[in-house]
Amino acid sequence: MSTAAIASRMRPARRPGAGAFAVLFGLESLSRSVIAVVLPIQTLQVMGSDEGVSALFLVGAVAALCLAFFIPRLIERLGRVHLSALGILFMAAAAVLFVFQDLPAQVLGFVLRAGGFAFLYAGLSLFVMEHIPRDKLGRSEPLRMLSVGVAWTVGPLLGVWIEALWGPWAPFAASAAAALVLLGYFRRQRFGDRPACVPKTQSRAASPWANLAGFLAQPRLVLSWVQAIGRTIFWASFLIYTPLYAVVTGLGAEASGLLVALGSAFMMMTPVWGWLARRFGIRRVSVAAFSLSAVAMTAAGLLAATPWLGAACIVAGVGAMSMIDGYGNALFYRACKPSQRLAMTPIFAAQRNVADITQAGIFAVLLSFFPIQVVYLSLGAMLLGLAIISTRIHARL
Secondary structure, eight states: OOHHHHHHHHSOOOOOOHHHHHHHHHHHHHHHHTTTTHHHHHHHHHHOSHHHHHHHHHHHHHHHHHHHTTHHHHHHHHOHHHHHHHHHHHHHHHHHHHTTOSHHHHHHHHHHHHHHHHHHHHHHHHHHHHHSOGGGHHHHHHHHHHHHHHHHHHHHHHHHHHHHHHOTTHHHHHHHHHHHHHHHHHHHTTOOOSOTTSOTTOOSOOOHHHHHHHHHTOHHHHHHHHHHHHHHHHHHHHHHHHHHHHHHTTOOHHHHHHHHHHHHHGGGGHHHHHHHHHHHOHHHHHHHHHHHHHHHHHHHHHTTTSHHHHHHHHHHHHHHHGGGGGTTTHHHHHHSOGGGHHHHHHHHHTHHHHHHHHHHHHHHHHTTTSOTTHHHHHHHHHHHHHHHHGGGSOTTO
16 A cells, blocks of 8 residues: 555545535435425325424424433433434334324334434534534535525425326335435445543433523523524424415415425525625514514415415515524524533423424324315414514624
């Protein structure tokens, strides 16, 4: 072996940077987005009602939330790398189960899908805080969200197209394939399980409930959590109920794919939104985004009798909400102390499960009594509340 080859082998591996995390989150989003349109419609066929769809999403969210609070202990036993890899495998297995299109497989698929994402999201968030300096988050987060936006723009249309071309199994096979590619790329980054993000003074992970109490005692963490929950409720509702809206109002499945793709395309504006957040501050951007989206979603609910006009309002509301993605999770990353990352990150990551439980539970009840437009009227009220809460964000952020 040559001297150059030996030196190359001895040279430490390059630390993953913003580009690597953008690819990781982009592949994860592609795995989920390629079935974003077909999964709610398929679940509607299995369950037979809109509230049944909400109930099944609720089952997966509850299971994932139960798992999320034990992530610190699982990290102690498995390590962050193995926990993240396990989450990816869960996502791939869920996609395979959805192919069977029967109730037991559907339920297990939802549980594995939600639990797998909780594992992966917590693991990747820890790696982001370890590898990306705080002063670089303002630029790395828009890049990450841009990658996510591309995936959510291409994925829904791709899922509808390959389903029409090859059959109902094809989008789920593509989802599983994207998850396996993600696993390969993740392993290639050679992340380590050394506790670089946890000081030596930190002891074993406390109980989940002790960590939760410590989280709730810090207003800045709570504010970032509440805003993240609201943002996730919005996006989850958009992805789940927009296909149902299109089917119920007669626009059709192809139109649903177009609406999801158009709404997701706004996420490619994240570099611009990130610049706005740095220029005018996170507080001003948040208040403006939530307020504009609240108006648009309320209008969508009131104009559902004219489906295309209502659909245009939905897309406009999504465009306004995409401004929030200009700073991504920067509020949490800046508020979380390095000594608390292992304990606080799983709780913050559980916001997705809390959001899924909240929106699925509420809409399972509301849709039992009201038509689909109640979703958008409810979102309008929630977004107005978030606009008010966002006035409490520190002016210097």
